[in-house]
Amino acid sequence: VDVEHEIAELSRTLQLLYRDKSPVIDWEIEPDLQFFGDREDLLEMLGNLLENAYKYCHQQVHVIVTSRNDTVKIRVDDDGSGIPARAESFIIKRGHRIDTQAEGQGLGLAIVSDIIVAYEGNIQLERGHLGGASFIIELPRH
16 A cells, blocks of 8 residues: 555545644655555554544644665654653553543544554654654554
């Protein structure tokens, strides 16, 4: 699955959904980078991460996708308030949310985590270079 194409399509949709906010998204994606897995799995992962970034950003979302050896690394950053350190491991569990003001069931990040585990990858959460949340996914290329 062509990663840049899918990110571009998801971004177009999210720009429409969040047009009142008008966030700016930019990305750095290694040319011709392919995800060797199910397209729906990739869309589920990227869709959840990008939608959260759009929802919680102030104005910017940044995506970086690279490969190294047998690993694909996807990083989604936003310039929002970030996630409190005490909640980092908590929010990827099914049904858990730290923001009760926004719509949602607390399933998105749990689904992302489940897919990553199924592909024998890992997910990491940290404060990003834009000041908000940064989700980093590493997946094997097989």
